[in-house]
Amino acid sequence: MRHPKRTITRAVRTRRPLHPGRDGDELEAVTWPESLRVADCMTRGVATIRAHALARGAAQMMQTRRIRHLPVVDGERGLVGIVTDRDLRHVFFDPVVQARAGQFADVLKTLTVSDVMTRAVVTTRPEMPLREAARLMHERKVGALPVVAHGRVVGILSETDVLRTFSQALGQGFAKAYRWASAFR
Secondary structure, three states: OOOOHHHOOOHOOOOOOEEEOOOOHHHHHHHHOOOHHHOOOOOHHHHHHOOOEEEEHHHHHHHHOOOOOOEEEEEOOOEEEEHHHHHHHHOOHHHHHHHOOHHHHHHHOOEHHHHHHHHOOOOOOOEEEEEHHHHHHHOOOEEEEEEEEEEEEEEEEEEHHHHHHHHHHHHHOHHHHHHHHHHHO
16 A cells, blocks of 8 residues: 555645735834834832832732732832732742741741842833833733833833733734735644
């Protein structure tokens, strides 16, 4: 018996695809708008916390506001670090802390945000192009970038903000690209 692949004739193997590709106008629709800046899609009025606050308070604030990233600021709203839900999980479920389960409540009462925060923060500026900020988030593997202007935190750009902006761009200018992509399903 012959192998099934060898029974396919040359005419069938070299047939042109049913959907040869995108038209020129569809390629233009797929380009990302260069005019978008971080200031256009960042979250303003960002929740912040001080370094001397309790870590338990940061966890409660994140839970009630349903956020994952909390910039840590000094008295003049200058950025000194960032605390994430992952930072808090690492501390709360640390094997050393778990070994002292009886003292767990005491540890939570004394643990401050400065003990758990990340000090080397990757930041962005409001005038930075959104494409560059998204690339920075991808390369550095961070979920949010605090937006700093004149040494003060003015907002935060999260993965959710970038995806929301991308989704809006899809709705406005990418309709032809969607039609093209759905033809291959």
